[in-house]
Amino acid sequence: MTSAELTIGQLSERSGVAVSALHFYEAKGLLSSRRTGGNQRRYTRDSLRRVAFIRAAQRVGIPLAMVGEALARLPDARTPTRADWARLSAAWRGELDARIHQLTTLRDALSDCIGCGCLSMRRCRLANPGDIAATIGPGARRFDERGACRMRRP
Template sequence: MTKVAWNTKELTVGQLAERSGVAVSALHFYEAKGLIKSRRTAGNQRRYTRDSLRRVAFIRLSQRIGIPLKTIKDALSQLPDERTPTREDWARLSAAWRGELDERIEQLLRLRDDLTDCIGCGCLSLESCPVANPHDQLGEEGPGARRLDTRLCVTQSVCVPAS
């Protein structure tokens, strides 16, 4: 790993990628989506302020727990530019997501507990399936599950049956 001097005010895209463990292409994507910012040098090279390291870490953690990029962008827009966010800044942002995360945890626990009976995939073959479809009556409406409550979706591809 290339050592960057502690008093370096700006990082190149390569340095930011190396320090954050995020691919350069991902950093370019984050920048295109407005999640991080850079300035351009006279030679048109990107330069990121050091606070970008914390922002990238926040983005990665938020993505890992399933927070959509739009929500992450909205949260980051509440932080001051070119200043490392404080503990209070992060506490304020994370508090806003606590209810949503608690709901996701509850959904995942329900999914785990109901996994052997039905995973809400639209299989329509298990006798105890709450979205049962005798004689495939819903098949006439097209492919995919038809009786899922989308509010209970953990992700776009994993939904749990309504209780």
């Protein structure tokens, strides 16, 4: 092992990320290692910055798939720089703003709904936003976890 390489345990300790998460990142193509003759993983020191980049993106709510797409666009799959982070975070701003708006709306609707206590299918902004059930037709409805309205079958 060269001094420019880290074991998975060292990378985990220095980055504060569990070994299992590092394995997961590697399986998703977000991180790479070389294998020794004994089939042990070795990471270059710049993997620390790559892991920090991944964790920072996760903390602000960027899905790992989007992080992977961003990392794949870097030339020669190099480690992201401060300029890369600035460019990518600016590109993610629109999505983050949309999520903030959605969560704010949900928070406000939740307070209103709890306050009224009715959970009216006609006017409840959580169970039936914009009275979408009315557009499907008469009858009982049920909503899945995405808020999609489904006809209830007897």
